[in-house]
Amino acid sequence: MAHFKEVSQQSGLHPKPAGLVLQYGTAGFRTSANQLDHIMFRMGLLATLRSKKTKATIGVMVTASHNPEEDNGVKLIDPMGEMLTSSWEGYGTQLANTEQEDLLTTLKDIVEKEAIDMSHEASVFVGKDTRSSSPSLSQAVLDGIKALGGHSKDYGLVTTPQLHYMVCCQNTQGKYGEATLEGYYSKLSQAFSQLAKNASNRTDDQKHLCVDGANGIGAVKVRELESHLKKDLQLSIFNDGSRGKLNHQCGADFVKVQQKPPIGIKINPGDRCCSFDGDADRIVYYYTDSKGHFHLLDGDKIATLISSFLKELLNEAGLDLKIAVVQTAYANGSSTHYLENTMKVIVRCTKTGVKHLHHAAQEFDIGVYFEANGHGTVLFSRGAEGKIQQLAADTNINDERKKAALLLQNTINIINQTVGDAISDMLLIEAILAIKGMTVQQWDTIYSDLPNRQLKVKVSDRRVIETTDAERRAVTPAGLQDAINDLVKKYKQARSFVRPSGTEDVVRVYAEADTQENADALAHEVSLAVYGLAGGVGDEPKPLH
Numbered sequence: 001m002a003h004f005k006e007v008s009q010q011s012g013l014h015p016k017p018a019g020l021v022l023q024y025g026t027a028g029f030r031t032s033a034n035q036l037d038h039i040m041f042r043m044g045l046l047a048t049l050r051s052k053k054t055k056a057t058i059g060v061m062v063t064a065s066h067n068p069e070e071d072n073g074v075k076l077i078d079p080m081g082e083m084l085t086s087s088w089e090g091y092g093t094q095l096a097n098t099e100q101e102d103l104l105t106t107l108k109d110i111v112e113k114e115a116i117d118m119s120h121e122a123s124v125f126v127g128k129d130t131r132s133s134s135p136s137l138s139q140a141v142l143d144g145i146k147a148l149g150g151h152s153k154d155y156g157l158v159t160t161p162q163l164h165y166m167v168c169c170q171n172t173q174g175k176y177g178e179a180t181l182e183g184y185y186s187k188l189s190q191a192f193s194q195l196a197k198n199a200s201n202r203t204d205d206q207k208h209l210c211v212d213g214a215n216g217i218g219a220v221k222v223r224e225l226e227s228h229l230k231k232d233l234q235l236s237i238f239n240d241g242s243r244g245k246l247n248h249q250c251g252a253d254f255v256k257v258q259q260k261p262p263i264g265i266k267i268n269p270g271d272r273c274c275s276f277d278g279d280a281d282r283i284v285y286y287y288t289d290s291k292g293h294f295h296l297l298d299g300d301k302i303a304t305l306i307s308s309f310l311k312e313l314l315n316e317a318g319l320d321l322k323i324a325v326v327q328t329a330y331a332n333g334s335s336t337h338y339l340e341n342t343m344k345v346i347v348r349c350t351k352t353g354v355k356h357l358h359h360a361a362q363e364f365d366i367g368v369y370f371e372a373n374g375h376g377t378v379l380f381s382r383g384a385e386g387k388i389q390q391l392a393a394d395t396n397i398n399d400e401r402k403k404a405a406l407l408l409q410n411t412i413n414i415i416n417q418t419v420g421d422a423i424s425d426m427l428l429i430e431a432i433l434a435i436k437g438m439t440v441q442q443w444d445t446i447y448s449d450l451p452n453r454q455l456k457v458k459v460s461d462r463r464v465i466e467t468t469d470a471e472r473r474a475v476t477p478a479g480l481q482d483a484i485n486d487l488v489k490k491y492k493q494a495r496s497f498v499r500p501s502g503t504e505d506v507v508r509v510y511a512e513a514d515t516q517e518n519a520d521a522l523a524h525e526v527s528l529a530v531y532g533l534a535g536g537v538g539d540e541p542k543p544l545h
């Protein structure tokens, strides 16, 4: 076939370094940018096949999210704006690792296995973050699409969630919104301004928010949004990429893991601040108090704020819809306790990785899902959306129900249901705080986080650790879980688990306990157990204090 000839010629321009093996992991491919040219070309091929198979537009996003500037990565977006289906991740890995001379055979195998009609048109949307390697890597994706005869639309610089949004808009023929940046900003900002009307007498201080853009694409895009917001929200944008390095001592991942403010931002006590990650699909909030203490409001606090807001609105609207919060093992124990025992909402725990949370959230009328690191969104089932729309249009209901229904309707519009979206989450959180007349401190006191610590341990092969029970227990290597259990018993309110990272060559250790010292000590002792029992390499983990 003509296209295969073209692939064969073009692939020579994007050669695979012999022997290099990479895997389509929890967030697609992610590694040092100089190893990725062939991967990008091949993901252009894969996206084209996926588009022919689904008869829909597919997305390809070039980004390495919160990783250092030197890295890059790529992830595919399925027709409804969700992550690539797991059954195709294997094809991604196969295509990535097949040696140059076998590329056509591998491609044809996939076509055959999936019974893909190659005469069908293909359409692929491409986007990229602000990394210096992104232009040439996204060009390699475009080359791959072209080689297989697919049509592409290059959105250029966009956040990851913006590209997910475009794909969903395109495949729903505009029902989800208009597949342009202007469409995205106007949908979100209009919903925000409708919601903000329900807030009374806010001072300029209350409307003010500091945003750390991680020196990445989020900073660029939140600035574009600003002009649509009128005076409803006043943003001070820091780490906007004009000086600092991407994700370097700033951004959501840094703030969450280091539990301290980013550099490049001047915070006055009580100022409400938030940090995006490098592709703006994560957000965390924080402030410092009058004593200079730092307070983090992570994905768990965000999930709690959003779910309690929604639950109150459902009550006021008289709608009987099932709402659940989906978390991972990294969720702070206090948040789970609060959600289950005080708020009395259903809580589900899934494996790490947004696709797992997304799927679990789809099982409810309203599924609020957040990773503790700040990646999350809210999903409304079709039925739930229908009931809310119907109620909002009902002229025979009292004012309280009407108001609640309209608030729910605008809440649906402000949310990017395709994936976690820092900009959309930020607008929703700002709207909720405004409507409730709540300060960031009041939000923070809903519950108190248990002190916790996350560490990494280098081992020779992280796959020796296998887990079960949503990653909360290690099945292998033998003796590791028993060792963790014994260590946890030494501390109060303690919990700890370990799992191999899906994005870095490390084992992650998580511990929480009654005090920060105890959480740190437990995390260190568990790290030593991992080092000893799972083949640690390099220096033995050192205590934190």
Ligand code: NG1
Binding pocket: 026, 027, 065, 330, 352, 353, 354, 371, 373, 375, 500, 501, 502, 503, 504, 508
């Ligand atoms: P890994 O490296 O598998 O822990 C990290 C995050 C995930 C998810 C992915 C994708 C933690 C502990 N892990 O995965 O939640 O966001 O990156 O970006 O935050």
Ligand code: ZN
Binding pocket: 065, 066, 277, 278, 279, 280, 281, 282
């Ligand atoms: Zn990200």
